[in-house]
Structures are given as structure tokens and as C-alpha cells.
Amino acid sequence: MTLYDISALKDKLPEQSVLRAQKNTIQTIVLAGGSPILNEHTVHNGVGAMVRQGEYVGFASAPVSSQAEVESLLQNAEANAHFMQGKSGRNGRAGTARKTICYQTPLEERRISQQHLMSFVQALDRRIAERYPGLGGRMISLRADSMEKHILTDDGTDAHILIPRCYLGISVSVQASDGQMVDYSQSIGGGGFFDEYFSDPALLDEATETVVAKAHEKAGGVYSRAGVCDVVLANSVTGILAHEAIGHTTEADMVISGSVAGPNLGHVVASPLISLTDFAFEAFGSRVPLPVFADDEGTAATDAVVIRDGVLTGYMNDLRSAERFHMQPTGNARAFLFSDEPLIRMRNTCIHPGTSRLEDMIAAVDDGYLLLKNGSGQADGTGEFMFGIQFGYEIKGGKLGRAIRDTTISGLAFEMLKAVDMVSDELDWSGAGNCGKKQMMPVSHGGPAIKTRLSIGGR
Amino acid sequence: MESIFGAAEYALQELKAAGAEAGRCQLDQGVVNEFKTDAGELSMLRTARHENAQLTALVGGKKGSALTSDLSRDSLRQAAARAVDSANAAPDTQAELGPVLQKTFQAGELVCNREALYRRTQELLQEVKERYPLVSLNIYSAAHRENHSLYADSNGTRVCYDTGVYTLFPSFSASQNGVTSSFNAFRCKMNDLSRPFMDIGLARMLIAQSEKQIYPQTFRGKFTGQVLFAPFCLSGFLNSIVERCAGDHGMLSKTSPWRSKLGQQVSDAGISLDIVPLDPRIAAGERLTTDGYISENYTLIEDGVLKCFAVSRQGARATGCAPAPNTSRSLLLKCGKYTLDELVQGIERGMLVTRFSGTGPNVNGEFSGVAKNGFLIENGKITDAVSECMISGNFLQMLA
Structure with missing residues (x-):
């Protein structure tokens, strides 16, 4: 099933309209203790039309099979916008200026059979079961997804985009001496197709060994002490901090709703060591994990510089918010499925690397924690954030101590950023995540290790 | 079409x-x-x-x-x-x-x-x-x-x-x-x-x-006290526990602490938890299970006793336990005998938690995170809104 071809409508679009054909393919396999919990191959394929009239938007979508149906969608979207305008009687603002783009993805969809994926996952599961018979539990999950879009706008954008990802999760549980089940998981993969990362399950032996070893180390670990303390957040953790703690508060729709970023534009919100950008497709000379060249309003994607040298300099915008804040639209309007309307979403959100070495940062902590692996997180408009920590170590007198079990960290984003006094020179990216703001959305985040002070949960 | x-x-x-x-x-x-x-x-x-x-x-x-x-x-x-x-x-x-x-x-x-x-x-x-x-x-x-x-x-x-x-x-x-x-x-x-x-x-x-909640008190220090979870917040905890302790996830991965506790006490006798997609208060609840059977309401926990597992037919076949009569998560925790005011009055020092931003409860029942939109309860009265307040505990122990 291919993306519906909307090219014939390129020159027939009504004023201030966007037409988007989109196909999402999601292959998911989950084995728990060798039994399949999920074995699914999903395709969402259809067309969405969006028409703006003044400050009102009409949207209509459907799976389609003919040009007449697509034309009907455009008419429905116009009628919906008209319904909204008719209710209020207001004419609203005019549209904002933006850059359009013509782009053709160099990638081609690769079809990998579910049977091939399942065979790989089962072989890996068997290897783990045979090599580690004493595990309390094991779970293998594989998700290969891709998002293909063709976006046309009345003002000239014609963008064909394909973003594939593939991630394999290995999770094991072991029983600790206190009877508690302790688990550790690791995600492997990245932007791209399955066969770019995986070929032979035996090649994952080293990764599996690490997962099992960490689970045992964690089982022998301690609970963190609850309270405010010095921490070094490893580069793998800083990315989610960039997303949850800062990113969400600077999405322009959150600013409009009253987030803490509103009154702080142009103010110092972080240590001068901190710069943060939501990158569109390249960062520091390299391609980011989830490159976005055009957003779903047809705006050419550009980097959204959020914090520069500690000063809050901008927000992530769609067309409407850019107009409201007199900023340039950055191409952050993204929709998950063809049936979804674009929302302001992050893309590749990253704290910039600094100059310190991780060893020196650990040595600078007298009594605190090195936090190495994050779980999921959440943020608030006030800047209050939390996220889970799956693994880390105590730091005593500048040296690593015992492993710690699952805990949670929290703080106020800008206060925590102001307390940063060291930033490492090594950057780490992750593109495995999905952000859940009304719709799911693949996002990536990255960062260096940072040394700061925040609240940690525990006993 | x-x-x-x-x-x-x-x-x-x-x-x-x-x-x-x-x-x-x-x-x-x-x-x-x-x-x-x-x-x-x-x-x-x-x-x-x-x-x-x-x-x-x-x-x-x-x-x-x-x-x-x-x-x-x-x-x-x-x-x-x-x-x-x-x-x-x-x-x-x-x-x-x-x-x-x-x-x-x-x-x-x-x-x-x-x-x-x-x-x-x-x-x-x-x-x-x-x-x-x-x-x-x-x-x-x-x-x-x-x-x-x-x-x-x-x-x-x-x-x-x-x-x-x-x-x-x-x-x-x-x-x-x-x-x-x-x-x-x-x-x-x-x-x-x-x-x-x-x-x-x-x-x-x-x-x-x-x-x-515009001007909450920043909470300093720590204490062990009682927590009053509002229904929206509690449902998240209960859903997680049902899946990890009684559902396919916990049973198939053999990590459920309840897997050998059928017919035994798993919570305080005041806790009765039903799964009721046919209840008229559930809008358009499940009528057919994901395995193709007509859905029926059932009781998961009655007076603290685990009555069955919340597993699908596939989960049941793999684990040897009986399949649940529905595959929904339309949870209904039966009301107790106290009003909200009476519950508050009975707390000397604690918190009213209306939203929880955190991790867990995990398979052991452990959770920690931030109590969002919460209020302190002191001497039987709801007092200040609080921010930056982390809570942690073991939900399974709390149920017991």
C-alpha cells in the first residue's frame, strides 16, 4: 500500500491550505518470557486537509482512494473553517510570512517482513534464556516504524519526507536478596531501518551481558536518600532533561497557556554554560536522529534556538504562535497520523556540549549521585519536572560508590539550569522516544553530562 | 467506501x-x-x-x-x-x-x-x-x-x-x-x-x-505521613498494579508478586475492586473481549482477597490460570464508609494528591515522583497548596 498521490492537486489548493498524504507503518513485537504479548504490523494511510480562514482552522481527513475524495476533504476542511468563523463573527488575523520548501527524500521505504523480525526476536530471546537461566524475567521488544508524508501548500511547499526508526529493547529482571524484583533495560537502534542495525542476534551478546550485569549490580544496590543533592547527569540523561524540563515550557502553545517561559523571554534562565536548541535536521555538523525538513503546515524547518549562553531567546512555534509572538515560524507543527492536526512539537532537542571531562565532574562531587539511565518523564508549565532514573551510582568524596535502584528526580527547570557549574564535552543522542502531548510523536533528544543540584527521591 | x-x-x-x-x-x-x-x-x-x-x-x-x-x-x-x-x-x-x-x-x-x-x-x-x-x-x-x-x-x-x-x-x-x-x-x-x-x-x-495553587508553599524537609489520593490520581496507580500484578504483563513475565496468591489476602479487607465495562456509568464500555467472548463484569479483589487474575485467554493458557471475564480496564473501586471530609479530619499530617507525576508503581509496588496540584493536610484540615514535593512509598504495602 503506497502513499496516496496528491500531486495532481498541487495547483488547485484553496488559499491558506495544506494537503498532506501520510502513511505510518508500525511493526511491533513484544515477547515476555518467550511468549508473544504483541505481534502486529500496522499501517495508517490517508490524507488530511487543513484550511485556514482568518484565525480559524478547518481540518478534515479520511483514508482515500480517489482524487474526488481528496477534493471533498478540502471542501470539508473549508466548510469546517467557515463553521467556526460563522459562530464567532470575527475575521481574525492574516497569515504570517514563512519560508516554504521543495524537498524530496533520498530514502526509499524498505519492507521487512514480520516473519523476519519475529525470527530475529525469538532467536535473541532463546539466546538470553539459554545463557542466563537464573533470570527472574525477561522481555524483548522490537519496534520498527516509519512516517512518510507528502505535504503540499497553496504557497509553494512540496515536500516528500520519510523518517524511519528501529529500536530493540532488552529488559531483564533479577531477584535481589531482599526478595524484590529488580529490572534493567536497554534500548538499541536509532533512526533508520532494521537491517541498518541488526543482522545476527549473536552480535547482541555483549549488549545483553551488560544488561544482565547492570540488573545484578542494581539488585545489590541501595535506595537513594531522598532530598536535594549534587548530581552529575550523564549525557544519556541530559537529553530527556532538555525535552521534559525545558523543551515543553518553551513550546509556544504552552507559553500561551501560561508557562513559566512567558515572562522570562530575554531573561537569564540558566548558567552561562547552557545553550539549548531544538534542531531541525543537523546539529554540530552532523545529521540529527530524526531530521525534519518541513513541518505539517508546510513551513521550511529551521533550528529553534531556545537558550543561548543562559538567556531565554525564543520559543518553538507554529504559524499561529509565530504570528502572535512576532517570531519566525520554526517548523515545529507536527502531526502523528494523517488524521491528526499539527500541534507544536519538539524535534531534536539538545543541550549543547561544554568543555569539562566527565571524570573531573565526578571528582567535583563530595556527596551526591551519578545518574546514568533515565526512565520516562513529565513536565509542568511552571517548569517543575520529574523523570525516572533507572540506574546510577552514589558519589562519595569524588569517587563512585554503590549502584542505586530506581528513583525519581525533580526540580524547577530554570533553577536547576542556573545551578549547572560543569558541562561535559561529550554529546549523546537518543531518538527512541515518543512524546505524548495529545498525539504520540517520535522525538529525539540529546545532551552532554551536566553537574547541577536537584531533588532526588528515595528512602 | x-x-x-x-x-x-x-x-x-x-x-x-x-x-x-x-x-x-x-x-x-x-x-x-x-x-x-x-x-x-x-x-x-x-x-x-x-x-x-x-x-x-x-x-x-x-x-x-x-x-x-x-x-x-x-x-x-x-x-x-x-x-x-x-x-x-x-x-x-x-x-x-x-x-x-x-x-x-x-x-x-x-x-x-x-x-x-x-x-x-x-x-x-x-x-x-x-x-x-x-x-x-x-x-x-x-x-x-x-x-x-x-x-x-x-x-x-x-x-x-x-x-x-x-x-x-x-x-x-x-x-x-x-x-x-x-x-x-x-x-x-x-x-x-x-x-x-x-x-x-x-x-x-x-x-x-x-x-x-498559584502561590504554593515550597515544601522543605521530609516526613512520613498519610496520603489521600484523589480518584483521577488513584486510577493510574490501580491500573498499573492490575497490569503488573494480575495482568498478562506480570503473569507472563513471572514478575507478579500475586501470581501464587489466588484466594489469598492481597490488600486491606476494606478494598474491593471490580472490573465493570458493562456498568452504566462507563460510556460505551467493552462488550466483546479481545479474544472474542462476550464481556462480563467481574470482581478482581473482594474484601482484600484476590478472586482471579486479569489475564487474557492467551495469558491464561500460558500460565494455567482462568481467563478474566473481560479484557477491559474499566476499574471500579468500591466506595467505603467515609466522606471526603471525614477522611481529611482523620489525618494529622499528610497530603491530598490530585495528580502524580512520577514512575511506578513498579512490579514491587514501589513508586516515587512529584505530588502535583497537591495540598498539605494538617490537623484534619486541608491547608496550603504545595509545590516541589516528592512522595515515595510502596503502593502494595499501602493497599495492605
Whole structure:
């Protein structure tokens, strides 16, 4: 099933309209203790039309099979916008200026059979079961997804985009001496197709060994002490901090709703060591994990510089918010499925690397924690954030101590950023995540290790 | 556009042609009408016509599924091939079709009353503006979902379920002099629009609380005290525990601490937890399990005793326990004998937690995170709103 071809409508679009054909393919396999919990191959394929009239938007979508149906969608979207305008009687603002783009993805969809994926996952599961018979539990999950879009706008954008990802999760549980089940998981993969990362399950032996070893180390670990303390957040953790703690508060729709970023534009919100950008497709000379060249309003994607040298300099915008804040639209309007309307979403959100070495940062902590692996997180408009920590170590007198079990960290984003006094020179990216703001959305985040002070949960 | 009835026959035929020994399909067709706000004003109307088909192929005892978002013959044929491909690769779980059924169900208002939905949404926005002037309300979604569902299998089962439900998903915060409260939000599902949105569930209480949360006290120090979880917050904890301790996740991975506790006390005798998709208070609840059996309400925990597990038929086959009578998570914790005021009065020092932002409870029951939109309880009274307050504990021990 291919993306519906909307090219014939390129020159027939009504004023201030966007037409988007989109196909999402999601292959998911989950084995728990060798039994399949999920074995699914999903395709969402259809067309969405969006028409703006003044400050009102009409949207209509459907799976389609003919040009007449697509034309009907455009008419429905116009009628919906008209319904909204008719209710209020207001004419609203005019549209904002933006850059359009013509782009053709160099990638081609690769079809990998579910049977091939399942065979790989089962072989890996068997290897783990045979090599580690004493595990309390094991779970293998594989998700290969891709998002293909063709976006046309009345003002000239014609963008064909394909973003594939593939991630394999290995999770094991072991029983600790206190009877508690302790688990550790690791995600492997990245932007791209399955066969770019995986070929032979035996090649994952080293990764599996690490997962099992960490689970045992964690089982022998301690609970963190609850309270405010010095921490070094490893580069793998800083990315989610960039997303949850800062990113969400600077999405322009959150600013409009009253987030803490509103009154702080142009103010110092972080240590001068901190710069943060939501990158569109390249960062520091390299391609980011989830490159976005055009957003779903047809705006050419550009980097959204959020914090520069500690000063809050901008927000992530769609067309409407850019107009409201007199900023340039950055191409952050993204929709998950063809049936979804674009929302302001992050893309590749990253704290910039600094100059310190991780060893020196650990040595600078007298009594605190090195936090190495994050779980999921959440943020608030006030800047209050939390996220889970799956693994880390105590730091005593500048040296690593015992492993710690699952805990949670929290703080106020800008206060925590102001307390940063060291930033490492090594950057780490992750593109495995999905952000859940009304719709799911693949996002990536990255960062260096940072040394700061925040609240940690525990006993 | 193919009807779901014609599409089902074609899908079953294609499953067989692709190599399935037996097959089933769940087909959905309908439309969503949704309003949403921008900067507190209604600004968008979205109409999304949807079609979905989930095809399941059985090859021997092996099962594989494929989903597609349109009911065209091309899509169904390809989905059938993918489902058989998945089944061929799957391990043998002795998967089988359910009993032969011929049933029709209906729930809610099938056709969207768009004008009434618009009016109810405007009414909510207006009331908040007038009665809670410090509150900024954002409607992510005020919607109606019309859905026609058909479950069919190669043994002749045909079960139709037509539903029309209204849903509401607002978020809100309050601000004054550049200071903003924590965000709060809720989701609810309704069979009709007979009641103003403000009167649904705890909507009024949560929105009103926002104004009291603009200037929270930053919590310092730590203490062990009692926690009063509001229903919205508690349901998240209960869902997690049900899945990890009694559901497929915990039972199949053998990590459930309840896996050998059937018929035993797993919580305080004051706790009774039912799973009730047929309860009239559940809008368009489950009528057919994911395995193809008619759903029935059941009791998971009665007076603290674990009565059964919340596992699917596949989970039951793999673990040797009885399958649950439904596969929903429509949880109903039975009311106790105290009013909210009496509960508060009984707490010397503790917290009222209306939202929890954190991790867990994990399989051991451990959780830690931030108590959001919370209030301190001191000497039997709700006092200050608090921020930056982490809570941690063991939910299984708390239930006990």
C-alpha cells in the first residue's frame, strides 16, 4: 500500500491550505518470557486537509482512494473553517510570512517482513534464556516504524519526507536478596531501518551481558536518600532533561497557556554554560536522529534556538504562535497520523556540549549521585519536572560508590539550569522516544553530562 | 467506501487465501468531530473519517495480527498477507477462535449533535471566564466519536457494536501577576450531552483548585505521613498494579508478586475492586473481549482477597490460570464508609494528591515522583497548596 498521490492537486489548493498524504507503518513485537504479548504490523494511510480562514482552522481527513475524495476533504476542511468563523463573527488575523520548501527524500521505504523480525526476536530471546537461566524475567521488544508524508501548500511547499526508526529493547529482571524484583533495560537502534542495525542476534551478546550485569549490580544496590543533592547527569540523561524540563515550557502553545517561559523571554534562565536548541535536521555538523525538513503546515524547518549562553531567546512555534509572538515560524507543527492536526512539537532537542571531562565532574562531587539511565518523564508549565532514573551510582568524596535502584528526580527547570557549574564535552543522542502531548510523536533528544543540584527521591 | 460487512467477508476470505487455517477480524468505521481552542478561544473544527481493520490469522496454534487504516480491498488483501506472515513466525500459543456468536450492541448517541457540542464547550469556557477569572482553560479536544464496529470470524461469529460517545480533554492553570499555577488536566467520556461539562466528575473542583495553587508553599524537609489520593490520581496507580500484578504483563513475565496468591489476602479487607465495562456509568464500555467472548463484569479483589487474575485467554493458557471475564480496564473501586471530609479530619499530617507525576508503581509496588496540584493536610484540615514535593512509598504495602 503506497502513499496516496496528491500531486495532481498541487495547483488547485484553496488559499491558506495544506494537503498532506501520510502513511505510518508500525511493526511491533513484544515477547515476555518467550511468549508473544504483541505481534502486529500496522499501517495508517490517508490524507488530511487543513484550511485556514482568518484565525480559524478547518481540518478534515479520511483514508482515500480517489482524487474526488481528496477534493471533498478540502471542501470539508473549508466548510469546517467557515463553521467556526460563522459562530464567532470575527475575521481574525492574516497569515504570517514563512519560508516554504521543495524537498524530496533520498530514502526509499524498505519492507521487512514480520516473519523476519519475529525470527530475529525469538532467536535473541532463546539466546538470553539459554545463557542466563537464573533470570527472574525477561522481555524483548522490537519496534520498527516509519512516517512518510507528502505535504503540499497553496504557497509553494512540496515536500516528500520519510523518517524511519528501529529500536530493540532488552529488559531483564533479577531477584535481589531482599526478595524484590529488580529490572534493567536497554534500548538499541536509532533512526533508520532494521537491517541498518541488526543482522545476527549473536552480535547482541555483549549488549545483553551488560544488561544482565547492570540488573545484578542494581539488585545489590541501595535506595537513594531522598532530598536535594549534587548530581552529575550523564549525557544519556541530559537529553530527556532538555525535552521534559525545558523543551515543553518553551513550546509556544504552552507559553500561551501560561508557562513559566512567558515572562522570562530575554531573561537569564540558566548558567552561562547552557545553550539549548531544538534542531531541525543537523546539529554540530552532523545529521540529527530524526531530521525534519518541513513541518505539517508546510513551513521550511529551521533550528529553534531556545537558550543561548543562559538567556531565554525564543520559543518553538507554529504559524499561529509565530504570528502572535512576532517570531519566525520554526517548523515545529507536527502531526502523528494523517488524521491528526499539527500541534507544536519538539524535534531534536539538545543541550549543547561544554568543555569539562566527565571524570573531573565526578571528582567535583563530595556527596551526591551519578545518574546514568533515565526512565520516562513529565513536565509542568511552571517548569517543575520529574523523570525516572533507572540506574546510577552514589558519589562519595569524588569517587563512585554503590549502584542505586530506581528513583525519581525533580526540580524547577530554570533553577536547576542556573545551578549547572560543569558541562561535559561529550554529546549523546537518543531518538527512541515518543512524546505524548495529545498525539504520540517520535522525538529525539540529546545532551552532554551536566553537574547541577536537584531533588532526588528515595528512602 | 466499503461497508464493514462486505469488508469483513472479504477479509476473512483473504486470510484463508493467504494461508490462515482460521481467522477473525475487527473492523471499525466512523467519524470524529472535534473542537479545540487556541489561546482559550474555540478555533478549530476537525472532522476525521476513520476506517480500521485488525485482521488476525491463526495457523495451527500460532497467531499473528495486522492493522490497516482503510477498508479498501487492496489494503485488506495486504493486511491478510501480513497477518499470516506474522502468524507463521509466531511461537505456538494454542491460539483459537472464540465461541460462535451473533449479537448486536449499541451505546450512546450515534450521531454527533455538533451544535450542542459547540454550545457545551462554549458554556464551559464562558463559565470558567466568569467564575474563575484567574484560570486559563485550554480545550485540547471536545469531541464526538461515532463508531460502527463488527467482529467476525471464520466460524460464523458476527458481533456488531455501534457507539457514539462524547469526550472532553481540557487542561488548565491559573495565573496572577506573572505567577502561574501548576497545569492540571482530565479526560472524560460521556454517552450524551445532558449535563454541562462543568458538572462532569470532579471538573468543577479541579478547575477551582487551580486558583488556590498559584502561590504554593515550597515544601522543605521530609516526613512520613498519610496520603489521600484523589480518584483521577488513584486510577493510574490501580491500573498499573492490575497490569503488573494480575495482568498478562506480570503473569507472563513471572514478575507478579500475586501470581501464587489466588484466594489469598492481597490488600486491606476494606478494598474491593471490580472490573465493570458493562456498568452504566462507563460510556460505551467493552462488550466483546479481545479474544472474542462476550464481556462480563467481574470482581478482581473482594474484601482484600484476590478472586482471579486479569489475564487474557492467551495469558491464561500460558500460565494455567482462568481467563478474566473481560479484557477491559474499566476499574471500579468500591466506595467505603467515609466522606471526603471525614477522611481529611482523620489525618494529622499528610497530603491530598490530585495528580502524580512520577514512575511506578513498579512490579514491587514501589513508586516515587512529584505530588502535583497537591495540598498539605494538617490537623484534619486541608491547608496550603504545595509545590516541589516528592512522595515515595510502596503502593502494595499501602493497599495492605
